[in-house]
Amino acid sequence: MVxxxxxxxxxxxxxxxxxxxxxxxxxxxxxxxxxxxxEVTAYPPTLWFTPTLDNYRQLFSSTPFxxxxxxxxxxxxxxxxxxxxxxxxxxxxxxxxxxxxxxLVTLAARMAPGTLxxxxxxxxxxxxxxxxxxxxxxxxxxxxxLPIVIWVLLPFxxxxxxxxxxxxxxxxxxxxxxxxxxxxxxxxxxxxxSAILAFIFxxxxxxxxxxxxxxxxxxxxxxxxxxxxxxATYWGALMAAATLIALPPLLLAxxxxxxxxxxxxxxxxxx
Amino acid sequence: MKxxxxxxxxxxxLGSAHAQDFNWRKDAGTTITFLSSNHxxxxxxxxxxxxxxxxxxxxxxxxxxxxxxxxxxLMTVMNANSDEVDLFMxxxxxxxxxxxxxxxxxxxxxxxxxxxxxxxxFGDFSKGLVAAETHGSLVSGIPLNIEGPVLYYRKDxxxxxxxxxxxxxxxxxxxxxxxxxxxxxxxxxxxxxxxGALPYTFSVFLHNMxxxxxxxxxxxxxxxxxxxxxxxxYATLLRDYGPPGVVNxxxxxxxxxxxxxxxxxxxxxxxxxxxVMEGGARLNDTGVMLLPPGPGGxxxxxxxxxxxxxxxxxxxxxxxxxxxxxxxxxxxxxLALMGIAPPRASVANDPSYRKWIDAEPVRxxxxxxxxxxxxxxxSEVGYPIVANIASRDYIGQAVDDLLLGxxxxxxACAEADRELDALIAKD
Amino acid sequence: xxxxxxPSxxxxxxxxxxxVFTLLMIxxxxxxxxxxxxxxxxxxxxxxxxxxxxxxxxxxDPLFWNGIRITLVLYVLSxxxxxxxxxxxxxxxxxxxxxxxxxxxxxxxxxxLPPVVVGMMWLVILDPAIGAANWILQIAGLPRSDWLASxxxxxxxxxxxxxxxxxxxxxxxxxxxxxxxxxxxxxxxQIDGASRTGTFWRVTFPLLLPSIVTAAVLRSVDxxxxxxxxxxxxxxxxxxASNTLNIYGFRQGFxxxxxxYASAIMITLSTIVLGAVLAMSYARxxxxx
Numbered sequence: 011m012v013x014x015x016x017x018x019x020x021x022x023x024x025x026x027x028x029x030x031x032x033x034x035x036x037x038x039x040x041x042x043x044x045x046x047x048x049e050v051t052a053y054p055p056t057l058w059f060t061p062t063l064d065n066y067r068q069l070f071s072s073t074p075f076x077x078x079x080x081x082x083x084x085x086x087x088x089x090x091x092x093x094x095x096x097x098x099x100x101x102x103x104x105x106x107x108x109x110x111x112x113x114l115v116t117l118a119a120r121m122a123p124g125t126l127x128x129x130x131x132x133x134x135x136x137x138x139x140x141x142x143x144x145x146x147x148x149x150x151x152x153x154x155x156l157p158i159v160i161w162v163l164l165p166f167x168x169x170x171x172x173x174x175x176x177x178x179x180x181x182x183x184x185x186x187x188x189x190x191x192x193x194x195x196x197x198x199x200x201x202x203x204s205a206i207l208a209f210i211f212x213x214x215x216x217x218x219x220x221x222x223x224x225x226x227x228x229x230x231x232x233x234x235x236x237x238x239x240x241x242a243t244y245w246g247a248l249m250a251a252a253t254l255i256a257l258p259p260l261l262l263a264x265x266x267x268x269x270x271x272x273x274x275x276x277x278x279x280x281x
Numbered sequence: 282m283k284x285x286x287x288x289x290x291x292x293x294x295l296g297s298a299h300a301q302d303f304n305w306r307k308d309a310g311t312t313i314t315f316l317s318s319n320h321x322x323x324x325x326x327x328x329x330x331x332x333x334x335x336x337x338x339x340x341x342x343x344x345x346x347x348x349x350x351x352x353x354x355l356m357t358v359m360n361a362n363s364d365e366v367d368l369f370m371x372x373x374x375x376x377x378x379x380x381x382x383x384x385x386x387x388x389x390x391x392x393x394x395x396x397x398x399x400x401x402x403f404g405d406f407s408k409g410l411v412a413a414e415t416h417g418s419l420v421s422g423i424p425l426n427i428e429g430p431v432l433y434y435r436k437d438x439x440x441x442x443x444x445x446x447x448x449x450x451x452x453x454x455x456x457x458x459x460x461x462x463x464x465x466x467x468x469x470x471x472x473x474x475x476x477g478a479l480p481y482t483f484s485v486f487l488h489n490m491x492x493x494x495x496x497x498x499x500x501x502x503x504x505x506x507x508x509x510x511x512x513x514x515y516a517t518l519l520r521d522y523g524p525p526g527v528v529n530x531x532x533x534x535x536x537x538x539x540x541x542x543x544x545x546x547x548x549x550x551x552x553x554x555x556x557v558m559e560g561g562a563r564l565n566d567t568g569v570m571l572l573p574p575g576p577g578g579x580x581x582x583x584x585x586x587x588x589x590x591x592x593x594x595x596x597x598x599x600x601x602x603x604x605x606x607x608x609x610x611x612x613x614x615x616l617a618l619m620g621i622a623p624p625r626a627s628v629a630n631d632p633s634y635r636k637w638i639d640a641e642p643v644r645x646x647x648x649x650x651x652x653x654x655x656x657x658x659x660s661e662v663g664y665p666i667v668a669n670i671a672s673r674d675y676i677g678q679a680v681d682d683l684l685l686g687x688x689x690x691x692x693a694c695a696e697a698d699r700e701l702d703a704l705i706a707k708d
Numbered sequence: 709x710x711x712x713x714x715p716s717x718x719x720x721x722x723x724x725x726x727x728v729f730t731l732l733m734i735x736x737x738x739x740x741x742x743x744x745x746x747x748x749x750x751x752x753x754x755x756x757x758x759x760x761x762x763x764x765x766x767x768x769d770p771l772f773w774n775g776i777r778i779t780l781v782l783y784v785l786s787x788x789x790x791x792x793x794x795x796x797x798x799x800x801x802x803x804x805x806x807x808x809x810x811x812x813x814x815x816x817x818x819x820x821l822p823p824v825v826v827g828m829m830w831l832v833i834l835d836p837a838i839g840a841a842n843w844i845l846q847i848a849g850l851p852r853s854d855w856l857a858s859x860x861x862x863x864x865x866x867x868x869x870x871x872x873x874x875x876x877x878x879x880x881x882x883x884x885x886x887x888x889x890x891x892x893x894x895x896x897x898q899i900d901g902a903s904r905t906g907t908f909w910r911v912t913f914p915l916l917l918p919s920i921v922t923a924a925v926l927r928s929v930d931x932x933x934x935x936x937x938x939x940x941x942x943x944x945x946x947x948x949a950s951n952t953l954n955i956y957g958f959r960q961g962f963x964x965x966x967x968x969y970a971s972a973i974m975i976t977l978s979t980i981v982l983g984a985v986l987a988m989s990y991a992r993x994x995x996x997x
Contacts, residue, residue: 021800025807028797032814032876036821038840039829047560051541053838054846092729100726103719112723116730121985122738122978123933125958129744129967130737132357141365153733156726185718214822216936221357224314224365225344234824235347236319245537245832252825263820267813274877275884353962356751360967379965382752468837476945477963526836526857528946538837667752671964681947685859707753 036256043250050246065250069237072247075254078230082258084144085219085229086212089151093208096152097159098201102189104160105167106175113164116157124217132222142224150218155208162207162273166200167193203273206266210259230255303398308599309338315603316355316369318348321555322426322586323370325619326607333606339599352376359385359593367594368603371422373413374584374660378667386421387590392601393420401605405625410585413660422587423608424624426616428552429583429654430472430482430572431647437566438467438545446568450489450514450575453546457522460545469522471538472515472548474530474684476677477670480663482548483680484582487511491577494664494672494701501664501701503679504694507577513690516683528681539563548572551651555620558643569646571653583651583658585624622651664701666708675700738978744971751965762972772973775953778863782952783931785867786874790927791920793871794878799908801879802886815876823873827940830869831856856942859949866950869937874930878923885919886912921992928988932981953977 042050044061069075097116104113127150135146170193178188194201219232237251263270317323323345330341344366346354351370358366371380380386393403410424434446439456442463447453457469473479487494492507502508519527524538532549536556539547540563547557557563571581588607590600606612610627617623617634628634629652638644664672675697682693748758766772797815801808818826834841834855842852855865893911935954938944944951944959951959954977961970 018804021804022807025797025800025804025811028800029807029811029814031872032818035829035833035872036817038833039825042832048541050832051537051543051838054843055838055840096726096729099722103721103723107716107719107723109720109723112727115727118982119730119734120929121981122734123935123954123957123974125935125954125961126741126971126974126978127734127737128353128357128962129360130740132363133361133740134736136361136363136365141363149733153730156730160726179715185715185722189722210820214820214824216822216824220346220350221354225342228344231822231824234828235350236345248828249832252828256821256825259820259822260817263816264813267816270816271812271880272884274880275887349963356962356965379752383965474946476947477943524837525852526854528854529857529942543837668750668964671966674964678947681945685946687859687947 039249039256040253042246043253045246047244047246050244050249065244065246066254068244068247069250069254073233073236075230078228078233081144081223081227082213082229082231085147085151085227086209088144088148089155089212090205090208092148092152093155093159094201094205097156097204098163098194099186099189101160101163102167102193105164105170106172113157113160116160119153120157127218128221131218135222141222142226144227146222147219147227147229150222151212151215154215155212158208158211159204162204163197163200166197166273170196199269200273202266203269206262206270207273210262213259303396305337305398305602308596308602311338311596311599312340312342313367313594313596313599313603314342314344314365316351316358316366317343317345318351318370318586319345320348320370320586321552321619322616322621325616325621326425326612329612329615333603336606337599337602339602341603355385359383359591362593364591364593364595366591367596367600369589369591370425371587371589372584373421373587374662375669375673377413377416377421378669381416381419381421382667384592385589386419387592387594387597387600388419388421389423389590389601389604390418390420392598392605396598396601397605398609400611401609402625402627405610405627407585407624407626407655409583409655409658409660410587410624413585414587422589423604424585425588425608425613425621426552427583427585427622427624427651427655428550429581429651429658430485430548431551431650431654432546432548432570432572433539433553433557433563434546434568434570435542435544435563435566436568438464439568446570447573449573450486453573454514454518457518457546461522464545468524468538468544470518470546470548471523471527471530471535471544472519473532473535474519474523474527474681476681477674478531478677479680480673480676481550481582483511483515483676484662485548485572485580486515486575488580488582488659488661489572489575489577490514491575494661494676495705499705501698501705503676503697503701504691509690509694510576512679512683512694516680520684520686528684551622551647551654554644554647558620564641564643567643569643569650571650579657581650581654581658582660582662583654584660584662622648664705666705668704668708672701672704675704741971741974744968745975747968747971749966749968751967755968758968762969763976765969766972766976771948771951771956772953774948775951775956775973778950779932779934779952779954782863782867782934782950783928785864786870786931787924787927789867789871790875790878791924793875794923795882795916795920797875797879798882798886799912801883812880815880817876818873819877821873823936824940826869826873827937830872830937831941834865856950857946859946862942862946862950866934866937866941869941870931870934874927878927881923881926882916882919885916889915918992921988925985925988925992928984929981932984933977953980 043065045059046062049056049059100112131150135141140146174192175188178192216231219229223229223232234251234255237248327343334340355369406424407427410427414420414422438460442460444456444459447456460469472482487508490507490511492505492511493502496502532553535547535549536553538544540557540559542562588604590597594600610625613623613625613628614631614634617628618637623629638648663669663676666672679693679697682688683690745762746758747755748761749755801811833839836842836854836857841855845852853861856862933954934952938950938952938955942950944955957970957973957977960966960973
């Protein structure tokens with residue numbers, strides 16, 4: 011097998027190319043955010059330049075960035091907690107009882123275009139008196155995070171041997187107690203992955219926040235549309251905003267990358 | 282009680298009750314919400330909002346979106362008859378008739394006549410802009426600026442290439458041609474190519490060619506000789522002399538391109554002056570003029586944004602106080618110095634404003650163009666029907682069909698006319 | 709593993725909150741939109757019952773069919789790219805121990821980025837006048853492209869953007885499938901002297917199919933409702949060339965205020981997605997054994 015080494019080298023080369031394609035656009039965005047405004051639109055593009063923080067300065071002086079970040083954090087954290095609160099017991103029950111319908115029902119929310127929900131949800135939250143509060147956003151985002159939590163956790167619960175659960179039953183453990191004391195400690199990696207994914211997808215979602223939030227609760231993502239608006243015609247500042255918004259999900263994902271990848275893999279095999 | 286009667290008698294005697302009785306602090310303690318567009322006017326006036334709170338005791342919450350997202354949010358809020366928004370910005374030339382029929386605007390007429398400070402002077406506003414805000418007995422909003430598309434051009438490039446500012450629409454094309462030959466690195470001409478946005482700039486081409494959107498018999502008329510000529514000229518200018526990808530261009534790409542020195546001519550809103558001049562690179566080499574006249578004469582477009590009170594607001598009076606404060610002669614005089622062309626005659630003649638204008642030659646040309654537009658212009662952008670917004674899409678479609686070379690002009694205009702006739706019939 | 713299903717009553721009770729919450733959130737929106745879809749309701753004109761009027765109008769609306777066509781083209785292009793490239797990358801990764809660690813962290817980055825950021829980023833890169841994409845084409849001696857501003861290329865370009873973001877996701881799922889295959893499968897094949905490609909198609913691929921179908925189902929739900937990237941970059945343009953069904957419905961409702969008609973489009977789209985998902989989960993069950 012002479013060609014095996016050659017083949018491996020070829021594979022390595024191709025993987026390097028894949029890495030480049032993934033990395034280059036993000037690197038370009040970050041690079042552009044440090045360019046002086048005149049150079050962002052230069053053609054051909056400049057690769058060597060004196061980096062500046064002007065774009066970031068302009069961004070922070072023109073928008074209450076910290077406030078929007080806080081709003082995004084509250085909404086993403088709140089909807090992740092609700093997603094976990096409802097999703098963990100559901101995933102446990104679905105896995106143990108082998109009944110898929112609860113998992114499918116929670117997925118139904120994802121079948122319709124997000125735009126379908128805008129008008130009716132506004133009406134609903136108005137009746138509930140929740141317009142203008144974080145709750146409107148937290149609950150709508152929970153509709154997104156809930157199926158993520160359930161579907162990511164399912165294979166982890168599936169991997170828990172039923173004999174363990176049954177012996178707990180025999181010992182007189184109630185079902186909620188079995189979940190809490192026996193099963194949960196065994197699926198901690200799954201909990202971490204589902205919580206992180208739920209948080210990220212809530213953080214990233216913009217459509218609901220565009221119409222359901224107000225000046226007090228507007229999320230960073232919804233506010234970012236303003237950067238393309240009148241008076242804000244600076245690509246550099248736009249790239250700076252994009253870079254900052256992308257940072258939290260990227261950092262979170264990197265922090266748990268090993269588990270995240272393993273979690274996706276488990277889901278694929280069992281799901 | 283006695284005091285009140287005395288006041289009433291006194292007021293009656295003076296004959297102008299409101300002016301004497303007017304009390305800015307009547308709604309102190311109220312909080313109102315303003316749904317605003319990310320527009321130079323809003324960004325400027327809102328810098329002073331603390332002064333309003335100090336004057337009236339009313340707190341203003343501001344919810345700012347880009348224009349398109351603002352309308353999406355407004356639509357959601359108003360569909361629920363919600364009082365969440367008390368005030369909003371609106372473009373009467375675009376959505377006025379539709380929003381008025383939907384009952385979204387509170388009628389400001391009673392406030393203007395009865396609940397107004399004595400220095401307000403409603404009669405001072407541009408007549409055309411007030412007319413655009415009037416729907417029968419409904420006054421839907423107060424004009425907050427005046428704007429229209431103007432031609433920004435680079436004097437230095439013109440000089441280098443030996444061309445003079447175009448005197449006619451034909452001339453515009455030959456100037457673009459000469460610049461392209463003289464300096465291939467520069468974009469000769471740029472304007473809006475984005476379907477829904479381009480009727481604002483295209484309308485001037487149509488009107489100057491001698492065309493109009495509708496015939497007297499309420500038939501769509503894009504296939505008239507003038508209509509076809511306007512479509513062809515506009516599309517040719519953008520296709521052959523515009524930047525690559527111009528079909529997606531809206532005001533911000535245009536301002537950005539021109540500001541960075543990459544375009545010789547930009548036909549864009551007068552409102553973009555501030556944006557174009559940011560950084561100061563274009564301050565000394567830019568001239569401003571109206572689009573040159575065509576076979577049909579000169580019919581510049583002139584419109585204004587307005588600020589309206591929501592029909593569902595629970596604090597209409599407090600909201601009106603903000604409108605009044607924000608569009609008062611004193612405030613508009615201050616905003617004028619920040620490049621917001623004032624919709625009031627008195628402000629236009631204000632000495633400090635004139636001084637500001639005289640400080641830079643380009644401002645002189647800029648305000649002359651706006652004044653001329655105000656005196657002779659039309660506010661017709663798209664079809665004068667309730668479904669004006671939808672009509673703009675068909676106009677844009679016809680232009681882009683040509684711009685992209687997808688259809689010959691006869692087919693493009695005929696298809697648009699057919700769709701537009703159906704739209705008019707539903708009006 | 710035992711097959712007993714546990715204490716059914718209390719387990720159903722545990723699943724109930726999630727189900728009730730979801731139903732509370734979606735029941736009214738669906739009912740409301742369904743009701744609106746039978747109304748003639750355009751802002752500024754009187755609202756009245758229209759029966760199936762909106763749906764009949766859909767059948768004669770060239771833009772509706774345009775939307776269906778664009779949605780399907782975009783769907784097939786994107787899904788094909790993502791499944792094909794994703795599987796390929798997964799196989800490459802599986803064969804290379806050295807790169808696996810570095811690449812794993814790279815592979816998760818695109819799909820955790822907010823769509824808004826992805827849209828803005830590509831908008832700058834693909835700008836026909838100043839973008840880096842055309843610069844690279846120029847260096848390579850290729851003609852420049854108008855990318856998102858070209859009616860011909862806009863859909864392939866959007867498919868490329870989406871595939872940039874989601875191919876790595878597919879690759880990770882398929883990689884998971886690969887890693888769960890027992891090594892004995894390969895050894896047996898290699899002793900047989902089968903070629904590498906032969907082994908892949910005859911042995912590995914059929915075993916991977918469930919993972920690939922899982923990835924396909926997950927991507928289908930998003931691709932059929934394609935919205936985010938187009939909303940941020942082209943809004944359906946140039947001239948309706950990227951006007952997917954979802955974008956079309958959105959613009960009818962929120963730009964032209966034809967609320968009844970927009971509702972009919974959204975209901976139709978939801979039905980299409982639901983149908984596709986049901987069909988695929990059926991196929992998935994068949995593919996498994």
